Amino acid sequence: MEIKELKQKPLWQMTGEEFLFLQNNSQQHNVKSYEPVELAKKYVYGILGIAQLFDCSLPTANRIKKSKKIDKAITQIGRKIIVDAELALELAGRKVIDKK
Template sequence: MEVKNLLSKPVWQMTGEEFIFLNRHALQENKVRTVQSAADKDKKYVYGIGGIARLFGCSIPTANRIKKSGRIDRAITQIGRKIIVDADMALELAGRKSGGRG
């Protein structure tokens, strides 16, 4: 069965089988979204050079040098002028976060 076709079909015209199929599909899709959003909630982001400076507790020029050094490139997503940094990954890459070592 094609989900796209069923979505455009009025409920009163569906067979029981079609309705149950559509319901199961919606539940399955919802589970995937829940898992993805749970993973995203665990992440902490900082934005811009100012965010990098606050994260590392340094000045703006030093934050600029950290970004330009390339050490935290994997933690940075840049779209045009907007800079988004995965805080935990940036700290890990810079060697500031202990990896569970006591």
């Protein structure tokens, strides 16, 4: 089997021998190195998500939403509320902690 054919075969269908062959021989061919991808944004949903994000009660989360301080971070379609967590914390003046 050629390396090109093995690369198209799903991993779960390979035998151990095929996998090791591909692993050992793919280093000799053009193998693209993967660039680190920027992590996806974290979203919270609904008033409950806002309450958990700001560690407050539901009535307080409702007041935060109604205060319009975090409006740029909120997308609302009908009753569905989607909040960009990082942006909401920045808009509210809370420090964003980078968890690495």
